[in-house]
Amino acid sequence: MKKFIIFLLCAAIISGGAYGGYRYYDKQRNAKKIVDVVPVSLMAQPADMFMYSGNDFEGNISAANAQRVYVDTAKLVQKVCVKKGQKVHKGDVILEYDMTVVELELKQKEAQVLMAEQDLKMAKKELAHLRTLRPSEEMPLPDEPYYPDEPDEPDYPDEPDIPEEPIATVTELGAAFTPLSGNGTPEDPFVIPCNLETVVHRPFMAAIASGNFTAQLPVYDEDSNFLYMWQITGGSISMAEADDWAVADGLIIDQENGTVSLQPNSGTLHGQLFFSLPRSLTESDPPEDFGDANDYMDDFFSGPDNYDDAATPDYGDNYMYSRKELERIIKEQEGTIKTMEIELKSAQLAYETAQKQKSEGKVTAEIDGVVKKIGKAADEAEEEQTEEEDPFAEPDPDENVFAIIEGEGGVEVTVQAPEMTLPQLQPGTKLNIMSYENGATCSAVVTSIDEEPKSYSSYNWGSNPQNSTYQLHATLKKPERFTIGSWVSVSIQESSDDEKKNSVFMPLHYVRRDGGDYYIMKADENDCLVKQYVSVGQILYGYYIEVTGGMSMSDRICFPYGNDVKEGIRTQDSSEVLYPS
Numbered sequence: 001m002k003k004f005i006i007f008l009l010c011a012a013i014i015s016g017g018a019y020g021g022y023r024y025y026d027k028q029r030n031a032k033k034i035v036d037v038v039p040v041s042l043m044a045q046p047a048d049m050f051m052y053s054g055n056d057f058e059g060n061i062s063a064a065n066a067q068r069v070y071v072d073t074a075k076l077v078q079k080v081c082v083k084k085g086q087k088v089h090k091g092d093v094i095l096e097y098d099m100t101v102v103e104l105e106l107k108q109k110e111a112q113v114l115m116a117e118q119d120l121k122m123a124k125k126e127l128a129h130l131r132t133l134r135p136s137e138e139m140p141l142p143d144e145p146y147y148p149d150e151p152d153e154p155d156y157p158d159e160p161d162i163p164e165e166p167i168a169t170v171t172e173l174g175a176a177f178t179p180l181s182g183n184g185t186p187e188d189p190f191v192i193p194c195n196l197e198t199v200v201h202r203p204f205m206a207a208i209a210s211g212n213f214t215a216q217l218p219v220y221d222e223d224s225n226f227l228y229m230w231q232i233t234g235g236s237i238s239m240a241e242a243d244d245w246a247v248a249d250g251l252i253i254d255q256e257n258g259t260v261s262l263q264p265n266s267g268t269l270h271g272q273l274f275f276s277l278p279r280s281l282t283e284s285d286p287p288e289d290f291g292d293a294n295d296y297m298d299d300f301f302s303g304p305d306n307y308d309d310a311a312t313p314d315y316g317d318n319y320m321y322s323r324k325e326l327e328r329i330i331k332e333q334e335g336t337i338k339t340m341e342i343e344l345k346s347a348q349l350a351y352e353t354a355q356k357q358k359s360e361g362k363v364t365a366e367i368d369g370v371v372k373k374i375g376k377a378a379d380e381a382e383e384e385q386t387e388e389e390d391p392f393a394e395p396d397p398d399e400n401v402f403a404i405i406e407g408e409g410g411v412e413v414t415v416q417a418p419e420m421t422l423p424q425l426q427p428g429t430k431l432n433i434m435s436y437e438n439g440a441t442c443s444a445v446v447t448s449i450d451e452e453p454k455s456y457s458s459y460n461w462g463s464n465p466q467n468s469t470y471q472l473h474a475t476l477k478k479p480e481r482f483t484i485g486s487w488v489s490v491s492i493q494e495s496s497d498d499e500k501k502n503s504v505f506m507p508l509h510y511v512r513r514d515g516g517d518y519y520i521m522k523a524d525e526n527d528c529l530v531k532q533y534v535s536v537g538q539i540l541y542g543y544y545i546e547v548t549g550g551m552s553m554s555d556r557i558c559f560p561y562g563n564d565v566k567e568g569i570r571t572q573d574s575s576e577v578l579y580p581s
Helices: 002-032 047-054 099-132 202-210 293-301 323-360 378-383 419-424 498-502
Strands: 034-039 056-069 077-080 093-097 170-173 194-200 214-220 226-233 251-254 259-262 272-274 362-364 369-374 403-418 430-435 441-449 469-476 487-492 504-507 512-514 517-523 529-540 544-549 570-573
Touching: 077 378, 093 099, 093 403, 099 202, 099 323, 403 419, 403 487, 419 469, 419 529
Parallel strands: 034 570, 170 194, 194 214
Antiparallel strands: 056 403, 056 487, 077 093, 093 362, 214 226, 226 272, 251 259, 369 403, 403 469, 430 441, 430 487, 441 469, 504 544, 512 517, 517 529, 529 544
């Protein structure tokens, strides 16, 4: 036991001596180390040089106690149910649409769904066929020579008799119509056969104008002989002049000679007048060509010269592609089907939306308030004379708004701000706001900052990417200049804060981070290194950091990396600013 105690005492004496020796050696070694320190004034830049990068944000006019109504340009407002200055309650009807155009749009959306379903069905059928094909690697070899049978003399059919059927024409043309062909585009217009008694009503003209369609109205006599054709283009229709009209108005028709001419002083034409049928009605499939008998026999005897060589049997689509090619074709077809399924889903959603519009056809108030602006119904708007505009007047941000209902409260702008800028954006901070939409400007005041960050990274190109982004709220001084949902530029109004004036930007690599704190290594009055904690602001471009306190321009700091950089090391002055290698 005594020997063990003596052993422990000896070990302790040896360890203590070794530790003391190491400390003495380390102290002597550190006494020989010297690091360079550089005055802050040689590397720091005033904060004013960087304010253009740090104080600019984006915001959105995202909340307001006002309702702005934008009418669907593809529809006509049939009735306006409120007046300017009238008090309305939530749920009150503001306007009603003309259901004629809504029903036409619904038919088009339904047709698009049917076409998408048919295309998808055919694509799936093609995919199923592709999956049954055999690759060329599996093509069987013939066991015996193959000799084709001698063909019989071909039969040539007589010229078929094509009976002439009377052309079905319409006598009334309204909003609901079924064209013989076409989808309403200039390349493939609606074709609607008419007779000399056909009357075209105003809702039909409104439907063509609202959808900017193109329609062709070929006119036939009672014996289905073509006489002439009207072509109507939606973009050239003036609803102020549109009215019911007959296809024979303004024309002189001689049915015995089959001639048509314009009456003198016939007035305004409702479309373009043509005396030839549209291409879609004149084109037909060419008759089947059976060829010549000699050609048929030549084709047969143009096969192999040597009948000992076996001819290849007809395997249909099998063995046309290699296994790799077939896999590629099937994969492409599967991708096409996925795209078609998405297109079908989009068409179904559009159809459901059109059905909802047909069932509703009305726009109601979403808040209690007063009507500040209201437009006119389609008929009233056409009669209203346009006042001469002042070319120097400031643009009206609500020029395209049909109705505005204003309730109590003001407009709010929400701003996305990086975490390090929050000390500058506390409640009460004044902001400058400028609209990207119309250039309108005004001031705003920060009212609150959300407690939870909107994201845990900064999207600002000049900010520290490790910052979180917070959303703050500010009230606008002149909300009537802005449109709900529009984006705005946000900047902090210049402040006379002494601390902000004294802040500087310096190279980021001269400041180190300790957890959530930042510090520099500087020389004290004894020319030895000490750790000095500093307060910082924003980080720009990943290169400059804003120091707002804890450091002066006369401080001498060192490049804070390396084994020699620690407290107590001696320093020497230098004018060279170091950079990471």
